[in-house]
Amino acid sequence: MNWLNWLSDFFSDPDHRSGPDSILHRVSEHLTLSGEALLYAALLAVPLGLLIGYTGRGVNVVTALAGAARALPTLGLVTLAVLLAGVGDTAVLFPLVALAAPPLLVAAVEGVRGTDPDVRDAARGIGLTHSQVLLQVCLPSAAPTLLAGFRTATVQVIATATVAAYVGLGGLGRYVIDGLATRQYAVTVGGALLVVLLAVGAQLFFALLARFALPPGVRAQRRAR
Amino acid sequence: MIRFEGVGKRHPDGTVAVEGLDLEVPTGRITVLVGPSGCGKTTLLRMVNRMVEPTSGRVLLDDTDVAELEPAKLRRGIGYVIQQAGLFPHRKVIDNIATVPYLLGWDRKKARARAAELLELVGLAPETAKRYPFQLSGGQQQRVGVARALAADPPVLLMDEPFSAVDPVVRAGLQEELLRLQSELHKTVLFVTHDIEEAVRLGDQVVVLREHGRIAQLADPHTLLTSPADDGVAAFLGRDRGLRGLGLRPAKAVELRPVDDGLRYGGWELALDDERRPIGWIDRSAGTAELQPSAGYRPDSDTLRAALDAAVLSPAGVAVALDADGRAIGTASREAVLAALTPAGGGPVSVRKPDPADAMGTPAGADTVGTADGADVVGTADGADGGR
Ligand SMILES: Nc1ncnc2c1ncn2[C@@H]1O[C@H](COP(=O)(O)OP(=O)(O)O)[C@@H](O)[C@H]1O
Ligand SMILES: [Mg+2]
Numbered sequence: 001m002n003w004l005n006w007l008s009d010f011f012s013d014p015d016h017r018s019g020p021d022s023i024l025h026r027v028s029e030h031l032t033l034s035g036e037a038l039l040y041a042a043l044l045a046v047p048l049g050l051l052i053g054y055t056g057r058g059v060n061v062v063t064a065l066a067g068a069a070r071a072l073p074t075l076g077l078v079t080l081a082v083l084l085a086g087v088g089d090t091a092v093l094f095p096l097v098a099l100a101a102p103p104l105l106v107a108a109v110e111g112v113r114g115t116d117p118d119v120r121d122a123a124r125g126i127g128l129t130h131s132q133v134l135l136q137v138c139l140p141s142a143a144p145t146l147l148a149g150f151r152t153a154t155v156q157v158i159a160t161a162t163v164a165a166y167v168g169l170g171g172l173g174r175y176v177i178d179g180l181a182t183r184q185y186a187v188t189v190g191g192a193l194l195v196v197l198l199a200v201g202a203q204l205f206f207a208l209l210a211r212f213a214l215p216p217g218v219r220a221q222r223r224a225r
Numbered sequence: 226m227i228r229f230e231g232v233g234k235r236h237p238d239g240t241v242a243v244e245g246l247d248l249e250v251p252t253g254r255i256t257v258l259v260g261p262s263g264c265g266k267t268t269l270l271r272m273v274n275r276m277v278e279p280t281s282g283r284v285l286l287d288d289t290d291v292a293e294l295e296p297a298k299l300r301r302g303i304g305y306v307i308q309q310a311g312l313f314p315h316r317k318v319i320d321n322i323a324t325v326p327y328l329l330g331w332d333r334k335k336a337r338a339r340a341a342e343l344l345e346l347v348g349l350a351p352e353t354a355k356r357y358p359f360q361l362s363g364g365q366q367q368r369v370g371v372a373r374a375l376a377a378d379p380p381v382l383l384m385d386e387p388f389s390a391v392d393p394v395v396r397a398g399l400q401e402e403l404l405r406l407q408s409e410l411h412k413t414v415l416f417v418t419h420d421i422e423e424a425v426r427l428g429d430q431v432v433v434l435r436e437h438g439r440i441a442q443l444a445d446p447h448t449l450l451t452s453p454a455d456d457g458v459a460a461f462l463g464r465d466r467g468l469r470g471l472g473l474r475p476a477k478a479v480e481l482r483p484v485d486d487g488l489r490y491g492g493w494e495l496a497l498d499d500e501r502r503p504i505g506w507i508d509r510s511a512g513t514a515e516l517q518p519s520a521g522y523r524p525d526s527d528t529l530r531a532a533l534d535a536a537v538l539s540p541a542g543v544a545v546a547l548d549a550d551g552r553a554i555g556t557a558s559r560e561a562v563l564a565a566l567t568p569a570g571g572g573p574v575s576v577r578k579p580d581p582a583d584a585m586g587t588p589a590g591a592d593t594v595g596t597a598d599g600a601d602v603v604g605t606a607d608g609a610d611g612g613r
Binding site: 085116118119121122123124125126127128132136137140141143214215217218 | 271274276292297298299300301304305307308310311312313314315316318324325330341357358359370373374478
């Protein structure tokens with residue numbers, strides 16, 4: 001079979017075993033870029049989302065903006081960012097953050113808003129301050145929803161981080177682009193497969209996290225809804 | 226003491242929840258706010274811990290205007306129990322109970338030790354500590370809610386329909402438990418309910434409210450049932466209030482005929498076993514040894530209503546007074562019970578204080594204050610009464 005040969009070619013190529021074009025190096029570049037994008041998106045969207053969800057102010061704006069953001073063409077954003085900021089990490093990070101932030105924002109807002117109003121009322125009534133209610137009551141209650149938001153964002157970012165290669169940066173996109181440019185389809189397919197594997201791995205990681213890292217009370221509550 | 230002075234609440238949308246209310250909630254007693262839905266009970270209750278700010282008047286807590294106190298700090302000093310319990314779903318029961326101690330900066334060990342104490346106090350098994358709220362029944366959740374409210378030993382307890390969401394049997398148990406706790410802790414309790422039965426059962430003082438938080442009547446339960454202020458209150462109290470009022474008076478007032486005086490009453494004879502426990506009534510005129518069941522009551526813990534009930538049910542028209550071990554200590558004829566109904570001087574006496582042995586959920590021999598082993602319950606109850 002053709003594509004099996006391609007894959008064995010891809011994985012046995014000595015250049016892909018060690019050095020700057022090695023699989024390990026490209027994967028690490030890819031993950032670093034994705035991680036950075038997620039980190040910035042989280043720092044931006046989660047506190048904002050928690051606050052909006054807690055106060056209930058601006059929820060409609062968030063919903064509308066998040067819907068609109070989904071329609072943004074990532075490649076267009078990269079091009080725009082390169083034009084504005086020049087080739088570099090920022091040019092790639094910007095569209096990836098724009099991609100990851102909306103699901104995180106929506107998850108934070110919805111998660112906090114999903115807190116049982118009686119629990120919030122009781123929390124205030126027994127003497128928690130607003131920030132304590134938000135952090136000790138609403139945040140744990142939002143955890144499952146937030147985790148789901150992170151899963152969506154992570155998968156999207158990992159899949160989309162291939163665009164870094166368009167502007168000359170590293171990551172698994174290199175294989176895809178370089179393979180196409182040099183008509184080495186084995187390389188393109190190998191790169192694409194690695195991206196898929198990473199995305200599936202991320203899905204699995206978050207599924208396990210939701211299964212084992214959430215306190216039982218929160219998990220049960222989510223099941224009940 | 227909590228004092229409402231000319232308190233009103235008008236919402237921004239123009240709704241008047243409460244208008245010009247004056248009320249004193251005495252220290253160490255249970256005051257119940259009762260009235261139809263929407264009459265402003267919750268609003269009034271929540272003014273005490275500043276969950277609602279009055280738009281006129283003021284609320285004083287031990288002569289300090291609560292408006293001058295920082296809300297979070299004020300609330301940590303006031304127990305708060307709501308209908309749906311409002312437990313934190315992600316925290317184990319023990320940590321739910323310890324919430325306020327944690328907020329007050331107690332160290333973890335001390336807070337948890339205190340929480341474990343409270344778990345026992347509200348009648349929950351020690352292994353409940355490690356459970357999550359969703360693993361508990363509604364009644365158990367309410368007990369945890371009460372324990373959480375009591376954790377930092379606040380002098381004041383606010384309870385907003387805490388038992389309304391559980392079924393009647395569980396509710397009766399929780400009410401019993403609250404009375405038992407109160408007999409030990411003497412909190413200043415402001416209790417909200419729409420259930421008049423619950424109000425007369427729990428309240429030392431009952432405040433019947435109409436719309437806009439206007440007081441229709443403020444009285445002790447007995448006075449309320451026997452002399453409602455007007456037709457409106459009488460209608461709210463419902464049918465049989467005279468009979469229900471008997472449920473508030475102790476059966477002790479009934480004069481007993483000693484068992485030693487013989488056991489014949491007309492054509493009936495009371496049969497006792499070797500331990501003096503009643504076996505039943507024998508119909509002498511029928512000439513058979515067939516036994517009719519005897520009905521009994523406990524003079525030290527039951528109410529006049531129970532005594533009357535026992536007398537009515539008995540074929541001989543005689544209620545048998547029993548001690549804690551079920552031994553006959555005397556008998557009371559229907560006439561004797563009726564004689565006790567007529568208040569001869571001495572106003573209504575409250576039977577608030579339940580017999581410790583009757584309190585549900587108290588493990589036998591648990592070392593909560595005032596709980597005695599079954600064996601010497603009578604002595605304990607007598608002792609407690611003597612001290613009043
Ligand atoms: N936030 C609010 N805005 C407008 N009206 C309110 C608000 N909260 C309560 N009310 C009104 O105030 C009245 C009293 O409410 P509440 O104290 O909850 O009554 P209760 O507890 O006796 O059922 C009701 O008519 C209710 O609709
Ligand atoms: Mg209410």
